[in-house]
Amino acid sequence: MKTGFLCHELYMWHDTRSAALFATAGLTVEPDEHIESPKSKRRFRSLLEVAGMLDIVESIRPEPATITDVTRFHSKAYVDGIKVMSDNNGGDAGELTPFGPGSYEIALLSAGGVIAAAEAVWDGKVKNAYALVRPPGHHAEAELGRGYCIFGNVAIAVMKLRAVHGAKRIAVVDWDVHHGNGTQSAFYSDDDVLTISLHQDRFYPQDSGAIDERGEGKGEGYNINVPLPPGSGVGAYEQAFKQIVQPALERFKPDIIFVSSGFDAGAVDPLGRMMIHSNGYRDLTKMLMESADKLCGGKLILAHEGGYAASHVPYCGLAVMEELSGTMTGLEDPLLKFMENIGQQELQPHQAAAINDAAVSASL
Numbered sequence: 092m093k094t095g096f097l098c099h100e101l102y103m104w105h106d107t108r109s110a111a112l113f114a115t116a117g118l119t120v121e122p123d124e125h126i127e128s129p130k131s132k133r134r135f136r137s138l139l140e141v142a143g144m145l146d147i148v149e150s151i152r153p154e155p156a157t158i159t160d161v162t163r164f165h166s167k168a169y170v171d172g173i174k175v176m177s178d179n180n181g182g183d184a185g186e187l188t189p190f191g192p193g194s195y196e197i198a199l200l201s202a203g204g205v206i207a208a209a210e211a212v213w214d215g216k217v218k219n220a221y222a223l224v225r226p227p228g229h230h231a232e233a234e235l236g237r238g239y240c241i242f243g244n245v246a247i248a249v250m251k252l253r254a255v256h257g258a259k260r261i262a263v264v265d266w267d268v269h270h271g272n273g274t275q276s277a278f279y280s281d282d283d284v285l286t287i288s289l290h291q292d293r294f295y296p297q298d299s300g301a302i303d304e305r306g307e308g309k310g311e312g313y314n315i316n317v318p319l320p321p322g323s324g325v326g327a328y329e330q331a332f333k334q335i336v337q338p339a340l341e342r343f344k345p346d347i348i349f350v351s352s353g354f355d356a357g358a359v360d361p362l363g364r365m366m367i368h369s370n371g372y373r374d375l376t377k378m379l380m381e382s383a384d385k386l387c388g389g390k391l392i393l394a395h396e397g398g399y400a401a402s403h404v405p406y407c408g409l410a411v412m413e414e415l416s417g418t419m420t421g422l423e424d425p426l427l428k429f430m431e432n433i434g435q436q437e438l439q440p441h442q443a444a445a446i447n448d449a450a451v452s453a454s455l
């Protein structure tokens with residue numbers, strides 16, 4: 092079976108308006124490109140084509156998510172509000188989430204893209220899949236767009252697999268450098284969905300993602316946060332996967348594993364302050380594939396989230412795709428050697444202590 096890949100040109104047409112980084116342009120902020128622009132996503136897809144990867148994968152076509160799909164998570168009032176703004180020259184979905192005309196339809200296509208890729212994996216049409224969607228989704232809450240996210244793509248796809256396709260137990264691993272607060276909130280009192288987020292400590296949102304947010308009611312113990320110190324490299328991430336992610340997945344025994352795949356923990360990301368390189372993402376993918384092979388017939392679906400270094404994201408993405416498909420294209424990452432040799436790329440004592448604290452809180 093092949094690896095599935097999904098993208099669509101309209102994802103690149105989602106307009107995040109003028110800004111400097113994410114500060115809205117105005118009289119004191121000279122207009123520039125918003126940090127969440129199409130660039131890193133477009134270059135990721137382009138590199139896959141140049142490397143020959145697009146000839147190897149099974150192309151999956153996105154369909155827009157339906158209102159029924161998105162309102163399993165979001166309130167109807169929130170969804171309607173996005174449509175009204177989108178039909179009237181755009182607006183902001185809540186917090187730091189500006190959008191232009193047509194972004195309602197594009198956000199539905201983004202959520203629908205993750206659904207289509209997840210269904211292809213669930214139905215056994217592909218062995219695993221990567222959905223290169225935009226806008227991202229893991230910060231979006233039921234009634235509030237946050238952090239460039241309009242609809243909670245992964246949460247919506249998880250809810251559809253459970254409601255329509257008979258999936259029972261689903262795990263979500265979020266390696267984006269920011270906390271997956273939206274996905275956490277969607278399943279906080281649910282013991283059938285295990286949510287694990289690895290992120291830079293108190294980065295965004297700054298008031299969420301602590302180790303004592305463990306879920307509530309019957310969901311207690313089914314939400315795991317691993318806040319890592321800024322400066323964490325491949326050594327820290329691999330240790331967190333060995334000590335927390337893999338054992339938690341084995342204890343939970345999911346039917347399928349989702350990954351919120353942000354490459355903003357990369358070493359030259361303009362927002363994140365972490366140091367992962369393309370081989371690091373390759374290794375993390377390998378570890379998730381080992382768990383998926385052991386627990387759920389290899390069923391693994393990655394949904395794109397953040398990642399803002401247009402120079403670096405494509406190589407991280409290619410490494411992940413090579414691992415998922417089991418095919419080395421021979422196209423080398425020109426930045427890899429530099430990044431492998433950055434000081435403290437290996438696990439540091441204060442990082443080990445933070446990982447230990449998270450493991451203890453998760454009873455691992």
Ligand code: ZN
Binds near residue numbers: 269
């Ligand atoms: Zn992010």
